[in-house]
Amino acid sequence: MTAEALPAELRRAIVQIARTPRLLVACDYDGTLAPITENPDEARPRPESVGALRSLAGLHETTTAVISGRALRDLATLSRLPSEVHLVGSHGSEFDIGFVHEIDAKARDLHRRIEQELDRIINGVPGASLEVKPASIAVHVRRAARDDAQRIIDEVHNGPCEWEGVSTTDGKEVVELSVVQTNKGKALDTLRHQVSATAAFFIGDDVTDEKAFAQLSGPDLGIKVGGGESLAEYRVADTEEVATVLAFLLEERRNWLYGEQSPPIERLSMLASARSVALLTPDAKLTWLCHPGPDAPAVFADLLGGESAGHFTIKPHRNGLPLGQRYLPNTMTVETRWSRLLVTDYMEPLSPAHRTDIVRVISGEATAQVVFAPRPEFGGVPVRLLREEDGLRVLGTSEPFVLRSPGVQWEITSDGMHDTATALVQPAPGNPVVLELRCGTTDLGPHELPELDRRAQAGEYWSSWASTLKLPPVEPELVARSALTLRGLADSDTGGVMAAATTSLPEEIGGVRNWDYRYCWIRDGAMTVRELVSLGSIEEAEGFLRWLHGVLATLAGPERLHPLYTLAGTQLGAEAVIDSLPGYRGSRPVRVGNLANHQVQLDVFGPVVELVMTLAEARGDLRDEDWQMVRAMAEAVSRRWNEPDHGIWEERHMPRHRVYSRVMCWVTIDRAIKLGEVYDRPVPPMWPQLRDQIAADVLENGWNPEVKAFTTAYDGTDLDAASLFVGLSGLLDPQDERFQSTVTAIEAELRSGSTVYRYHRDDGLPGGEGGFHLCAAWMIEAYLLTGRRTEAQELFEQLVDAAGPTGLLPEQYDPIAERSLGNHPQAYSHIGLIRCARLLSQ
Numbered sequence: 131m132t133a134e135a136l137p138a139e140l141r142r143a144i145v146q147i148a149r150t151p152r153l154l155v156a157c158d159y160d161g162t163l164a165p166i167t168e169n170p171d172e173a174r175p176r177p178e179s180v181g182a183l184r185s186l187a188g189l190h191e192t193t194t195a196v197i198s199g200r201a202l203r204d205l206a207t208l209s210r211l212p213s214e215v216h217l218v219g220s221h222g223s224e225f226d227i228g229f230v231h232e233i234d235a236k237a238r239d240l241h242r243r244i245e246q247e248l249d250r251i252i253n254g255v256p257g258a259s260l261e262v263k264p265a266s267i268a269v270h271v272r273r274a275a276r277d278d279a280q281r282i283i284d285e286v287h288n289g290p291c292e293w294e295g296v297s298t299t300d301g302k303e304v305v306e307l308s309v310v311q312t313n314k315g316k317a318l319d320t321l322r323h324q325v326s327a328t329a330a331f332f333i334g335d336d337v338t339d340e341k342a343f344a345q346l347s348g349p350d351l352g353i354k355v356g357g358g359e360s361l362a363e364y365r366v367a368d369t370e371e372v373a374t375v376l377a378f379l380l381e382e383r384r385n386w387l388y389g390e391q392s393p394p395i396e397r398l399s400m401l402a403s404a405r406s407v408a409l410l411t412p413d414a415k416l417t418w419l420c421h422p423g424p425d426a427p428a429v430f431a432d433l434l435g436g437e438s439a440g441h442f443t444i445k446p447h448r449n450g451l452p453l454g455q456r457y458l459p460n461t462m463t464v465e466t467r468w469s470r471l472l473v474t475d476y477m478e479p480l481s482p483a484h485r486t487d488i489v490r491v492i493s494g495e496a497t498a499q500v501v502f503a504p505r506p507e508f509g510g511v512p513v514r515l516l517r518e519e520d521g522l523r524v525l526g527t528s529e530p531f532v533l534r535s536p537g538v539q540w541e542i543t544s545d546g547m548h549d550t551a552t553a554l555v556q557p558a559p560g561n562p563v564v565l566e567l568r569c570g571t572t573d574l575g576p577h578e579l580p581e582l583d584r585r586a587q588a589g590e591y592w593s594s595w596a597s598t599l600k601l602p603p604v605e606p607e608l609v610a611r612s613a614l615t616l617r618g619l620a621d622s623d624t625g626g627v628m629a630a631a632t633t634s635l636p637e638e639i640g641g642v643r644n645w646d647y648r649y650c651w652i653r654d655g656a657m658t659v660r661e662l663v664s665l666g667s668i669e670e671a672e673g674f675l676r677w678l679h680g681v682l683a684t685l686a687g688p689e690r691l692h693p694l695y696t697l698a699g700t701q702l703g704a705e706a707v708i709d710s711l712p713g714y715r716g717s718r719p720v721r722v723g724n725l726a727n728h729q730v731q732l733d734v735f736g737p738v739v740e741l742v743m744t745l746a747e748a749r750g751d752l753r754d755e756d757w758q759m760v761r762a763m764a765e766a767v768s769r770r771w772n773e774p775d776h777g778i779w780e781e782r783h784m785p786r787h788r789v790y791s792r793v794m795c796w797v798t799i800d801r802a803i804k805l806g807e808v809y810d811r812p813v814p815p816m817w818p819q820l821r822d823q824i825a826a827d828v829l830e831n832g833w834n835p836e837v838k839a840f841t842t843a844y845d846g847t848d849l850d851a852a853s854l855f856v857g858l859s860g861l862l863d864p865q866d867e868r869f870q871s872t873v874t875a876i877e878a879e880l881r882s883g884s885t886v887y888r889y890h891r892d893d894g895l896p897g898g899e900g901g902f903h904l905c906a907a908w909m910i911e912a913y914l915l916t917g918r919r920t921e922a923q924e925l926f927e928q929l930v931d932a933a934g935p936t937g938l939l940p941e942q943y944d945p946i947a948e949r950s951l952g953n954h955p956q957a958y959s960h961i962g963l964i965r966c967a968r969l970l971s972q
Contacts, residue, residue, distance in 0.1 A: 132374070133374060133377070133378035133381070135374070136366070136371070136374060136375065136378065137364075139364070139546075140353070140364045140366075140375075141378065142545045142546045143351050143363075143364060143546070144351070144375065144378055144379050144382060145382050145438070145545060146349070146351075146545070146546065146547070147329050147331055147349060147350075147351045147379075148379055148382035148383040148386050149382075149386045149438060149710065149712075150327075150328045150329035150349055151191060151328045151709040151710070152191045152192075152193075152325065152326055152327050152328045152329075153191065153192045153193070153327060153328070153329055153330075153331065153383065154193050154194075154195070154318075154321055154322055154325055154327035154329070154330040154331065155183070155186050155192065155193070155194045155195070155331045155376075155379065156194070156195040156196070156197050156318055156321060156330065156331065156332045156333075156342070157183075157195075157196055157197070157332065157333045157334060157372070157376075158196070158197065158198060158314075158333070158334030158335060158336055158338075158339050158355075159173075159175070159196050159198035159200060159205060159209060160173055160198065160199075160200070160335075160336070161302075161334075161335035161336060161355060161356070161369070162333055162334050162335050162355050162369065162372055163175040163176065163179045163180070163183075163196065163209070163369065163372065164176070164208075164209070164369065165368075165369050166302075168272070168273065169273075170200075170270070170272070171208070173208060174208070175209050175210075175211070176369055176370070176372070176373050178373035178376075178377065179369070179372055179373040179376050180209075180210075180211060180212075182373065182376035182377045182379070182380045183196075183211065183215050183376060184211075184212045184214055184215060185380050185384075186376070186379065186380050186383065187212070187214035187215050188214060189380075189383055189384060189387055190387055190640075190716060190718075191387075192383060192387075193216065193321070193325040193327065194214070194215045194216065195215065195216035195217070195218055195321055196209065196211060196215060196216070196217055196218065197218040197221075197222065197314050197317050197318065197321075197332075197334075197342065198217075198218070198219055198221075199219075199220065199221050199268065199299065199301055199304070199306060199336070199338055200219055200220075200261075201219050201220055201224070201261060201262075201263040201264070202217060202218075202219030202220065202224035202225075202263075202264075203219075204219070204261075205217050205219045216321065218317045218321070219263070220263045220264070220265055220266050220306075220308065220312075221266070221299050221306060221308065221312060221313050221314055221317065221338060222312040222313060222314055222316050222317025222318075222320070223263065223264065223265035223266055223308055223310055223312050224263070224264060224265070225317075225320070236295075237265070237295070237309040237310065238309075240293070240295050240296070240309045241265070241266075241267070241309045243290075243293075244267055244290050244293070244296065244307050244309070245260070245262060245267055247289060247290045248260055248267055248269055248286065248290065248307070251269075251282055251285050251286060251289070252269065252282055255274055255278045255282060256273075256274065256275070256278075257271070257272075257273035257274035257275065257278070257279075258270070258271050258273075258274045258278065258279070258282055259273075265308055265309055265310045265312075266306050266307060266308035266309065266310075267306070267307055268304055268305070268306040268307075269282065269283075269286055269304065269305050269306075269307075270303065270304050271283060271303050271304070272302075272303040272304070279303065283305055286305050286307070287305070290307055291305070291307060295309060296308070296309065297309075297310065297311050297312065297313075299313060299338050300337055300338070301336050301337055301338045302336055302337065313338070313341040314334075314338055314339060314341045314342040315341035315342045315343075315344055315345040316341075316345075317342075318330060318332060318342045318345050319345055328349070328709070329348070329349040329350055329351070330345075330346060330350045330351075331350070331351045331352075331353075331379065332346060332350075332351075332352050332353070333352070333353040333354075333355065333366075333372060333375065334354070334355065335354065335355035335356050337358075339354075340360065340361055343360060343361040343362045344361055346361075346362075351363070351364070352364070353365065353366055353375060354366075355367075355368065355369070355371075355372060356368065385436060386435075386436060386438065386712050387712045387716045388712070388715055388716040391436075392433075392714055392715045393411045393412055393413075393417075394934075394949060394950060395635055395714075395940045395949075395950045395951065395952070395954050396932070396933065396934035396938065396939065396940055396950035396954070397411070397412045397934050397935060398410065398411060398412075398417070398418075398433075398934070398938070398954055399412075399455060399457070399464050399934075399936045399938065400462070400615065400618060400631055400938060400954075400955055401462055401464060401475055401476060401477045401488065402462045402477060402479075402617075402618030402619075403477035403478060403479045403480075403481065403486070403487075404479045404480065404591075404621075404622040404623070405423065405424075405483065405621045405622060405623050405624075406420070406421070406423060406424050406477065406486045407424050407477075407618060407619070407628075407631045408430075408477065408488060409433060409631060409632070409954075410455075410464055410466070410475060412452060412455050412466070412935070413445060413451070413452050413466065414443070414444050414445065414452070414455075414466035414473040414475070415432065415441055415442070415443040415444075415445075416430055416432075416441060416442035416443070416475075416488070416490075416567075417430060417432040417433040417441060418430060418431065418432070418433040418434075418631070418632060419442075419486070419488070419569075420648070421486045421506075421529060421531075421569040421570065422484060422486065422529060422569070422570055423621075423697060423698075424621075424628060424631065424648050424697070425628070425648040425649055425696055425697055427506065427507045427508050427510075427722075428440065428505075428506075428507075428508050429504050429505065429506050429531070429569065430442055430503075430504065430505065431505065431508050431509060431711060433632065433635075433714060434633075434634055434635075434708075434711045434712075434713055434714055434720050435508075435509065435710070435711040435712055435713075435720075436712070437503065438505075438509065438545075439505055439508065439509045439711055440503055440504055440505030440506075440509060441501065441503055442490075442501070442502055442503070442504075442567065443499075443500070443501040444473050444490060444492060444498055444499070444500050444565075445468075445498065445499055446468050446470075446471050446496050446497070446498060446499070447496070447497040447498060447499045447554055448496070448497070450468055450469065451468075452466050452467060452468050453467045453468060453469060454466075454467055454935075455467070455935065455936060456935075456936060457611065457614075457936055457937070458589060459593070460589075460592060460593040460596040460597070460610060460614070461476075461588070461589040461592045461593055461614075462476065462477070462479075462588075462592050462614060462618055463475070463476040463585065463588060463589055463592075464476070464936070468494075468496065469496075470494050470495045470496040471492070471493075471494040471495070471496040471498060471557075472492075472493045472494050473490065473491070473492055473493075473498075474490070474491040474493070474585070475488065475489070475490050475491075476488070476489055476585060476588045476589075477489075477588070478584065478588060479587075479588055479591040479592070480587070480591065482570075483623055484570045484571075485568065485569065485570040485571060486569040486570060487566065487567065487568050487569070488566070488567045489564065489565070489566050489567075489581065489584065489585070489588075490564075490565040490566075490567070491562050491563070491564050491565075491581060491585070492555060492557050492562055492563040492564075492565070493557050493562035493563075494557055495557070495558065495559065496557075497554055497555070497556050498554070498555050498556075498557065498563070499552065499553075499554055500538070500551075500552065500553045500554075500555060500565070501550065501551070501552050502515075502522065502533055502540075502550070502551040502552075503548070503550040503551075504524050504531060505548060506524075506527045506528075506529065506531070507527075508708050508710065508711060508720075509548070509710060509711070510710065511526060511527060512526050512547050512548060513525070513526050513527065513547075513548045513549055514526050514549050515540075515542050515549040515550075515551050517540055517542065518574060519536075520534055520535070520536045520574045520575070520576075521533045521534040521535040521536065521538070521566075521574050522535065522540060522551055523572070523574070529569065529570060530569075530570060530571055530572045531567075531568070531569050531570075532567075532568050532571065532572060532573065532574050533551075533565060533566070533567050533568070534565070534566040534568065534574050534575075534576075535553075535563075535564075535565050535566075536576075537563075538553045538555055538563065538565070539553055540552070540553045541553065562581075564581050592614060592617075595617065595667065596610055596613065596614060598666055598667060599613055599665045599666050599667060600665055600666040601665065602967045602968045602970075602971035603971050604926075604967045604968075604970045604971045605930060605963075605967045606967075607937075608930060608933065608937055608963065608967070609665070609963070609964050609967045609968075611936075611937035611938070612937070612939075612960035612963050612964050613661075613662060613665055613667070613960075613964065615937075615938060615955050615960050616658050616661065616662060616670075616957055616960055616961070616964075617662065617667075617670060618631075619631065619658070619955075619957055620658070620659070620670050620673065620674075621697045622673065624673075624677055624697050624698055624699060625670075625672075625673030625674045625675070625676045625677030625678075626650035626655065626674070626677050626695070626696070626697035626698065626699060627650050627654070627655040627658045627659060627670070627674055627697075627957065628647065628648055628649065628650065628697065628957070629647040629648075629649065629650070629651050629654045629655075629694075629953070629956070629957050629958070630647035630648070630940075630941065630952075630953035630954060630955065630956045630957060631647075631648070631953070631954065631955060632647065632648065632953045632954055633645070633646035633647065633648055633720065633721060633722060633953065634646065634713060634714065634717070634719070634720040634721050634953075635714050635717075635940065635941075635951070635952055635953045635954055636713065636714055636715070636717035636951060636952070637897075637898075637899035637900060637941070637942060637951050637952050638717070638897045638898050638899055638900075638951065639714075639715050639716075639717055639947075639949075639951070640715065640716050640717055641717055641896070641897035641898070641899075642717075642718065642719065642895065642896060642897060643895055643897055643899055644713060644714075644717055644718070644719060644720065644721055645721060645724060645953070646705075646721050646722050646723060646724050647724075647941075647953040647956070649694045649695065649696055649697070649702060649724060650677070650694060650695050650696070650697055650699075651693055651694040651734075652678065652691060652693060652694065652695075652734045652737075652738065653693070653731070653733065653734045653737050653738075653778065654957055654958065655674050655677075655678075656674065656678075656734075656737040656738045656740070656741040657737050657741075657957075657958070657961050658670075658674075658957045658961060659671040659673075659674045659741060660737070660740060660741040660744050660745075661960075661961045661964050661965060663741075663744050663745055663748050664744065664964070664965075664968060665964065666748075668745060668748050668749060671741060671744075671745045672745070674741075675741070675742070675745070675756060675759075677699055678738065678759070679755060679759065680699050681695055681699045682759065682762075687762055687765075687766060688735065688759070688762050688763045688766040689766040689769070689770060691734065692727050692728070693726055693727065693729055693731045693734060693780070694724060694726065694727055701727070702723050702724060702727045703723050704723055705721060705722070705723035705724055705725040705727075706721070706722050706723055707719040707720065707721055707722075708720040708721075708722060725782065726776070726780040729775070729776040729780055730773070730775040730776055730785060731775055731776055731777065731778070731780070731791070732767070732770060732771065732773065732775045732791045732794070732795060733775070733777065733778055733788075733790055733791040733793075733794035733795070734794075735763040735764075735766065735767055735794065735795070735798040736793075736794030736795065736796075736797035736798045736801075736859075737794070738759075738763060739760050739763060739764075739797065739798050739801045739802055739805075740797060740801055742756045742757075742759070742760055742801075742805065743801045743804065743805055746805065746808075746809065751809070752805060752808075752809040752811065757805065757806075757809070757811050760801075760802050760805060761802070763798055763802075764798055764799055764802040764814075764817065767795045767798045767799060767820075768799075768816070768817075768820055771792065771795040771820075771824055772787075772827070773785075774786050774787045774788070774843075775788060775791050777790060777791050777852070778790055778791070778852050779850075779852070779888055779889070779893075781893045781894065782893070782894055782895065783893060783894045786842070786843035786844070786845060786846075787831070787843050787844040787845065788842060788843045788850075788852075789828060789832040789840050789841065789842065789843060789844075789850070789852075789853045789855075789856065790850065790852035790853060790855055792824060792827065792828050792832065793828060793853075793855045793856055793859050793861055794855070794859075795824055796821060796824040796825055796828065796859070796861050797859050797861075799817055799820050799821040799824065800821050800860070800861075802817065803817050803818060803821065825861055828840075828856065828861060829862065829868075831844040832844060832853070832856065833868055834847055837849065837875060838871045838872075838875060839853070839871055839872040839874075839875035839876065840853040840856045840868070840869075840872045841853065842889060842891065846891075848889060848890070848891040849875060849876050849879050849880060849889065849890075850876075850888065850889045851876055851880055851886055851887070851888055851889070851902070851905035851908055851909070852888070852905075852908075853872060853876070854872065854873065854876060854908045854909070854911075854912050855908075856868075856869060856872065857869035857872070857873075857912065857915060857916075858908065858911055858912065858915070864912075864915035864916055865916075869912075869915075869916070870916050873909075873912045873913070873916055876909070876912075877909065880901075880905070881901075881909060882901060882945045882946075883928070883945040884901075884906070884925070884928035884929070884931070884932065884943065884945055885900065885901025885902070885903070885905075885906050885928075885932075885942075885943045885945050886901050886902065886905035886906045886908070886909045887899075887900075887901045887902065887905065888902050888905055899942060899951070899952075900941075900942030900943050900944040900945075900950075900951040900952065901942060901943050901944075901945060902941065902942055902958070902959075903929060903932065903939055903940075903941065903942065903943065903956070903958070903959035903962055903963070904941075904958040904959060904961065904962045906925060906928075906929050906962065907929065907959075907961075907962025907963065907965060907966050908962070909925060910922045910925050910926050910929070910962075910966045910969070910970075911965070911966065911969060913925065914969055914970070922966075922970065923970065926966050926967075926970060929962070929963060929966065930963070932950065933963075934950075938954065938955040939954075939955060939956060939959035939960055939963065940952045940953060940954035940955060940956050940959065941953055941954070941956040941958065941959060
């Protein structure tokens with residue numbers, strides 16, 4: 131029997147409960163896992179059900195149990211269920227994880243008296259038997275004559291069942307007398323509490339199972355096997371259908387937890403407008419989109435939760451793998467191509483501030499299947515889709531959403547919570563199908579411009595900007611793509627710059643190092659726009675500095691800066707977890723917000739002052755407001771440079787006196803002095819002295835003669851790739867033996883083939899991570915500064931090879947599994963690629 135034979139309502143209920151964060155699956159034994167037999171000692175479970183239970187038990191955050199009236203020892207012997215499946219016997223009196231109820235002397239005495247009386251009652255009756263358990267005794271009459279059976283049951287009910295301290299459970303031709311107060315419902319609750327289940331699934335056939343069904347509520351699911359009245363909401367016919375239910379639950383749970391179809395991270399392509407982003411899979415599935423901004427809740431979160439979390443898919447009706455995907459040159463327009471079918475995607479770059487508009491054009495000759503499944507608020511709100519003449523209207527959300535699709539005949543289905551629209555469309559030569567997703571408006575009317583004009587306009591927005599860039603001769607096309615990516619991460623309205631387009635793409639598959647990077651870090655933002663200035667574009671740097679001045683205007687001074695803010699320049703809310711999403715390939719938790727918001731990071735001033743210096747050189751003048759900010763940051767450094775902090779990597783440990791943070795404090799003062807000298811601004815007399823003091827402090831306390839390197843911090847021997855900045859910043863002459871030795875030590879400990887790790891120390895978090903593309907870029911620069919150009923070129927070629935087919939880089943790379951990791955696309959990685967290409971071109 132296949133899952134399709136189950137009622138549609140039951141399938142939807144199973145799909146729903148399969149997506150709970152922590153699932154408890156419990157079932158009865160006789161009549162549920164095993165068919166009822168004339169001889170109870172011959173009741174063997176169906177192997178399909180045993181396999182499903184065992185596989186469910188092996189899944190993350192999933193517990194399975196069998197709750198039976200049988201004695202625990204007999205249940206274990208007869209069922210032969212694997213150890214992963216918990217066994218609960220005697221209606222909850224016996225647990226395989228320890229006998230829950232201690233039997234005191236009084237209860238043991240009562241147990242003996244019950245056994246004696248029941249022995250008397252059944253004495254001489256063929257087919258009647260007792261099953262003696264540690265805390266109860268069951269009277270079985272299934273094989274007795276009907277008259278004898280009824281007489282025994284009546285005598286038991288009117289006799290020992292009435293005794294004080296006796297708890298009675300009636301089943302099919304069995305009555306059980308227990309000396310402890312328990313039932314299957316209490317057993318289910320005990321298990322639920324032990325495993326902190328967010329939902330419980332129970333399936334059973336007996337009268338005794340009603341106690342368990344009575345305990346189900348909210349997201350729980352109860353299924354009755356066979357006929358008869360029941361509190362269970364759903365019903366199946368027999369043990370064969372039980373096996374089908376368990377197999378379907380296993381399939382849905384596994385798919386939800388592990389997202390086995392997740393595309394490799396580096397193969398995702400980013401669409402961008404002037405203020406938002408979206409991600410496409412290599413086969414044209416819109417897998418990630420947030421609205422009303424890129425740091426808002428997701429409308430499509432397929433990337434982190436599979437298709438149930440929302441997606442917008444276009445593919446050939448007769449399935450086939452795409453032949454390729456590419457950006458149109460110097461644009462953020464993406465083409466995905468199959469034989470006889472082409473999907474072209476772009477975001478409207480000039481739509482109003484409250485809008486996020488995506489245009490999807492289907493052209494060619496093949497029939498295409500379209501699936502539109504919006505799930506706003508990370509799938510947390512019910513969604514209804516309303517068909518109208520020119521498209522679909524999304525109902526039930528705080529933000530308006532419409533899909534303009536004139537001429538498309540949609541079929542709408544529901545899983546009980548969300549609607550999904552599907553359609554088959556037939557483009558023809560010269561007559562493409564145009565779908566327009568409009569977030570933030572109720573307008574389904576036609577656009578004032580033809581689609582081809584809008585596509586050209588969107589392309590011109592990016593290509594006209596890209597044409598102004600001064601590209602290096604080394605990897606010019608990849609540098610241009612990196613520059614376009616960085617500009618796509620910038621908000622042209624606010625000036626804020628995202629560190630990456632996504633949240634919670636894992637640093638380790640299946641691990642917990644999953645962070646939200648959809649915000650503006652002061653350090654990352656400054657480094658991003660400074661790299662664009664180096665390519666000839668100053669607009670983003672001016673926007674970022676306007677953003678930063680706006681943030682500073684709300685504070686008493688730079689010392690009060692948080693490490694990161696929203697793109698609008700406001701403080702972040704508390705870091706939270708989206709429990710309903712299983713994460714990319716089962717990597718949980720999915721986080722929103724970032725706890726680093728409350729850390730002390732004293733290195734952030736250095737990149738800002740370096741940006742001001744680079745921008746002043748490009749513009750030919752230093753603006754007064756920028757100089758005032760530099761002075762304020764230098765004053766902040768003068769007061770706080772010798773404090774410990776959390777550093778660039780935002781470790782959730784105690785603060786340390788970090789070499790990189792101290793070097794960046796030196797950079798702040800050094801570049802401030804140079805700005806004053808070049809642009810004729812008054813330099814306070816204590817600044818040169820302070821610069822020398824910080825440098826002496828780093829050279830004395832940061833150098834560790836034992837490891838022959840500048841270490842992470844003053845208090846240990848652990849190494850950190852960021853300590854390369856002792857030489858990269860100019861604090862120490864790159865020809866100094868101490869810097870050369872540091873490069874060698876970091877190379878030996880932290881470089882692994884094509885990548886470089888940040889560090890290998892215990893940072894207080896479980897699991898591991900990949901190497902950082904940015905750290906590889908720093909190593910390339912260090913090689914160049916120390917005269918090792920061949921090694922620099924080789925490592926740069928490996929960095930280039932790590933880019934995805936459309937030229938995008940996530941944060942990290944795992945050289946062992948040979949796969950990309952971390953949020954994507956990552957500003958740091960593209961900054962490193964651009965800088966290395968420029969340095970290698972010199």
